[in-house]
Every structure is written in C-alpha cells, then in structure tokens.
Amino acid sequence: GEDVEQSLFLSVREGDSSVINCTYTDSSSTYLYWYKQEPGAGLQLLTYIFSNMDMKQDQRLTVLLNKKDKHLSLRIADTQTGDSAIYFCAESDSGNTPLVFGKGTRLSVIA
Amino acid sequence: DAGVTQSPTHLIKTRGQQVTLRCSPKSGHDTVSWYQQALGQGPQFIFQYYEEEERQRGNFPDRFSGHQFPNYSSELNVNALLLGDSALYLCAVMGGSSYNEQFFGPGTRLTVL
Numbered sequence A: 001g002e003d004v005e006q007s008l009f010l011s012v013r014e015g016d017s018s019v020i021n022c023t024y025t026d027s028s029s030t031y032l033y034w035y036k037q038e039p040g041a042g043l044q045l046l047t048y049i050f051s052n053m054d055m056k057q058d059q060r061l062t063v064l065l066n067k068k069d070k071h072l073s074l075r076i077a078d079t080q081t082g083d084s085a086i087y088f089c090a091e092s093d094s095g096n097t098p099l100v101f102g103k104g105t106r107l108s109v110i111a
Numbered sequence B: 001d002a003g004v005t006q007s008p009t010h011l012i013k014t015r016g017q018q019v020t021l022r023c024s025p026k027s028g029h030d031t032v033s034w035y036q037q038a039l040g041q042g043p044q045f046i047f048q049y050y051e052e053e054e055r056q057r058g059n060f061p062d063r064f065s066g067h068q069f070p071n072y073s074s075e076l077n078v079n080a081l082l083l084g085d086s087a088l089y090l091c092a093v094m095g096g097s098s099y100n101e102q103f104f105g106p107g108t109r110l111t112v113l
Helices: none
Strands: A004-006 A009-013 A018-024 A031-037 A043-050 A055-058 A061-066 A071-076 A085-092 A105-110 B005-007 B010-013 B019-024 B031-037 B044-050 B053-057 B064-068 B074-078 B087-095 B098-104 B108-112
Touching: A004 A085, A009 A018, A018 A031, A018 A085, A018 A105, A031 A061, A031 B098, A043 A055, A043 A061, A043 A071, A043 B098, A071 A085, B005 B087, B010 B019, B019 B087, B019 B108, B031 B074, B031 B098, B044 B064, B074 B087
Parallel strands: A009 A105, B010 B108
Antiparallel strands: A004 A018, A018 A071, A031 A043, A031 A085, A055 A061, A061 A071, A085 A105, B005 B019, B019 B074, B031 B044, B031 B087, B044 B053, B064 B074, B087 B098, B087 B108
C-alpha cells in the first residue's frame, strides 16, 4: 500500500536553514504537500508541488522533488522560533483524492 | 485561512456512547473530507463527501458514518465508541478554485473514557 516516511525530529538554531525530508512509495503520486501543525491546532497548508516539477519556491520555503527516488524535501530559510511545529508530508494521486500522510517531523528551533 | 469551522472543540464521552461532530466550510468549498489523527500520528482518511454523497472511504468500520447537507456542511457520526476512538478529528475542504488543495479546520478533540 501507499506509505510516506519522515524522520521524527529535527533541531536547528534560529537563523539557520532547516531541511525536512520525506520519502513515498506510491508511483502514481501526482501532488505532494507540506502541512504545518502547531500544538493543539489543525493543519495549515504550506505549499504543494505537482509531480512534473522538481522545485518550487515560495518566500522562505523551497520544495525539492526527486521523482526517480520518490524523495521530497522542504527547506525553510532563516528559521525562526515561530517555525517550531510538526511538519507533515502528504501525497495524493490527484488533487481531490485522499491525502496519505507521514507521521510528521517535529522541528525545534533553538534561540 | 480557509474559514473552516468545526464543533465542538473538545468532547468527552464514555465507551459505548455515540458522538456527532460538525464541519462547516465557507462558501465555494463543496467537498468535505474527514480525517482521524491519533496522538503522535499523521491524519488518517475516513471518508469524503461531495454533492451529499459519500464519494470515497478509507479503512474505517461502519461505526463511522457521515452526512453532507445542501449547504455543504457535514457531520461525522461515530457509534459504539471505543477507547481507541480517542483522537483529533479533522475536516478538510476543497472546491471552487482550489481543487488541488485541501484546507483543514481546527479539529475536534474527542476523548473516550
């Protein structure tokens, strides 16, 4: 079945770049998403990338996709304490099919 | 901000009881999906509603049922609650110009004792 894997923890210093990695197994994944979840809150959609792209940049966020290796990464430039949260990678066969999530990566930013 | 509201915010029930959770999308978001997020896990897809019909369903038992109303709002019902049903229940909406994006509500935290 479909599976999405992420490392569970990442700790970075304020001002450094953070890179959160994700691998997926479903070859038919068309859309790949990054969501952010702060304590006690729902999920905030940060960005997504279509499978025919290999990079997408949105302000401090850069998404890289290696479709051959089924590897997705999210880079956060100039990481701030407000970026501390859990980041979920998710994939979908098409834009309106169910999302399959990883277990999330807890990002801790040290001041 | 997708303007999705969910109610209630928190709920405590006992085993065997039944619960109804509600989700209200803002105008234009006609597709509603429900997810269950257990502690320390990613969300798991329960089902999706479009045009008042269940369109897709995940690997959840029949104790989980839903409904969508003409105004696109939706309910999730869970019967015969088990301790393992304790989780954050999230609804996600899409539609209008955003069919590739699912926007989540704040969730309902259900605790089953």
